[in-house]
Amino acid sequence: xxxxxxxxxxxxxxxxxxxxxxxxxxxxxxxxxxxxxxxxxxxxxxxxxxxxxxxxxxxxxxxxxxxxxxxxxxxxxxxxxxxxxxxxxxxxxxxxxxxxxxxxxxxxxxxxxxxxxxxxxxxxxxxxxxxxxxxxxxxxxxxxxxxxxxxxxxxxxxxxxxxxxxxxxxxxxxxxxxxxxxxxxx
Numbered sequence: 001x002x003x004x005x006x007x008x009x010x011x012x013x014x015x016x017x018x019x020x021x022x023x024x025x026x027x028x029x030x031x032x033x034x035x036x037x038x039x040x041x042x043x044x045x046x047x048x049x050x051x052x053x054x055x056x057x058x059x060x061x062x063x064x065x066x067x068x069x070x071x072x073x074x075x076x077x078x079x080x081x082x083x084x085x086x087x088x089x090x091x092x093x094x095x096x097x098x099x100x101x102x103x104x105x106x107x108x109x110x111x112x113x114x115x116x117x118x119x120x121x122x123x124x125x126x127x128x129x130x131x132x133x134x135x136x137x138x139x140x141x142x143x144x145x146x147x148x149x150x151x152x153x154x155x156x157x158x159x160x161x162x163x164x165x166x167x168x169x170x171x172x173x174x175x176x177x178x179x180x181x182x183x184x185x186x
Contacts (some may be wrong), residue, residue, distance in 0.1 A: 015176060015180050018176075020068060020080055021067075021068040021069055021070060021080045021081075022067075022068070022069075022176065023067075023068065023176070024067065024173045024176040024177045024180065025063065025064075025067050025068060025173055027060050027063050027064055027173075030063050030067075030068075030084075031059065031060065031063055033081075034063075034081065034084065034085070034088070037085060037088050037089070037092075038059065038088065040092055041055075041059075041088055041091055041092045041095075041123075042055075044092045044095040044096055044099075045095055045119065045123060047116055047119065047120075050116070050120060054120055054124075055120070055123055055124075058123075058124055058127055059088070059127070061171070062084060062087055062088075062127055062128075063084060063173075064171035064172070064173045064174065065131065065171045065172055065173075066081075066083040066084040066087070066131075066172065067084075067172045067173050067176070068080045068081050068084075069082070069083045069084075069133075069172065070082035070083060071083040071085075071086045071130055071133055072133075077130075083130055083131075083133060086130045087126070087127050087128070087129065087130045087131070088127070090126040090127070090129050090130065091122075091123045091124075091126035091127045092126075093126070094122040094123065094125070094126035095119055095122055095123055095126075098118060098119060098122045099115070099119070
């Protein structure tokens with residue numbers, strides 16, 4: 001017998017069989033890999049008191065939303081992690097532009113408070129700026145290898161379990177882990 005089918009398959013629960021940009025991530029490890037980019041954003045943001053409470057949780061949520069997905073197929077953000085890199089770069093540039101152009105108040109204390117709020121708003125808006133990719137530019141679906149003629153048999157359970165990734169429903173990484181958990185033999 002030819003050992004073609006008896007070869008050990010990769011563990012599907014971790015997603016090793018998926019292309020690297022579709023694999024689920026560990027959020028803390030992923031953020032550590034992007035440390036240089038995040039440090040640049042942190043330096044630009046410069047408000048350490050609100051960094052931990054406002055911006056870092058948003059970065060973690062963004063990492064779970066984007067995973068290692070590219071932003072486009074043919075630009076500088078077309079590589080692995082492109083969507084996350086584009087978002088963090090946009091946030092960094094938004095802060096730098098805002099700080100160099102905005103003079104709000106003559107009162108130093110009022111300007112400091114307003115500038116901090118505006119900086120946070122610019123950062124959060126820019127972090128979300130590239131998430132438009134999920135609106136009809138990117139579709140991630142599960143390939144059904146056991147697809148039978150379902151023209152006459154439409155099962156709601158089958159339909160729901162094979163829905164494509166919907167960013168408003170859950171982060172990408174959560175969706176992938178859920179799909180991998182269903183596929184892995186227990």
